[in-house]
Amino acid sequence: xxxxxxxxxxxxxxxxxxxxxxxxxxxxxxxxxxxxxxxxxxxxxxxxxxxxxxxxxxxxxxxxxxxxxxxxxxxxxxxxxxxxxxxxxxxxxxxxxxxxxxxxxxxxxxxxxxxxxxxxxxxxxxxxxxxxxxxxxxxxxxxxxxxxxxxxxxxxxxxxxxxxxxxxxxxxxxxxxxxx
Numbered sequence: 797x798x799x800x801x802x803x804x805x806x807x808x809x810x811x812x813x814x815x816x817x818x819x820x821x822x823x824x825x826x827x828x829x830x831x832x833x834x835x836x837x838x839x840x841x842x843x844x845x846x847x848x849x850x851x852x853x854x855x856x857x858x859x860x861x862x863x864x865x866x867x868x869x870x871x872x873x874x875x876x877x878x879x880x881x882x883x884x885x886x887x888x889x890x891x892x893x894x895x896x897x898x899x900x901x902x903x904x905x906x907x908x909x910x911x912x913x914x915x916x917x918x919x920x921x922x923x924x925x926x927x928x929x930x931x932x933x934x935x936x937x938x939x940x941x942x943x944x945x946x947x948x949x950x951x952x953x954x955x956x957x958x959x960x961x962x963x964x965x966x967x968x969x970x971x972x973x974x975x976x
Contacts, residue, residue, distance in 0.1 A: 931976035
């Protein structure tokens with residue numbers, strides 16, 4: 797019965813992955829020319845009172861360009877049940893969040909995790925993937941499209957499509973091909 801309860805708990809956590817929570821999390825906002833506390837609050841969908849609470853000692857009529865002020869952030873959490881082979885570094889990479897943020901959110905002192913442990917993933921710290929660059933290859937004398945496909949672990953069909961090749965047997969030395 798205990799195993800069934802644990803299994804149900806794990807399944808509930810897995811299926812209910814995203815969970816929105818309100819917390820006293822903050823981010824930094826850099827004051828721009830023409831900013832007022834009211835305009836900043838309006839832009840960030842908050843109130844002047846909240847901004848004043850987060851920034852004791854701030855003088856609303858003396859904001860300076862470049863000044864950093866704390867602003868509230870809505871916190872989004874996802875949950876992950878640790879599987880064999882998981883560690884904090886691999887989860888941070890998998891969910892594209894900073895390792896420090898993941899460790900802080902779970903009060904971790906080490907990157908080692910225990911199988912079955914539930915980890916909070918701070919989705920509000922999401923790092924968008926870098927824009928993927930096109931990978932190219934300059935054809936060398938004697939190379940074939942098949943060799944190039946094998947080298948870059950892509951299919952012949954992909955190479956033909958990406959490079960608009962009418963005849964896959966007609967490539968030449970010095971030709972620049974998109975390979976990924």
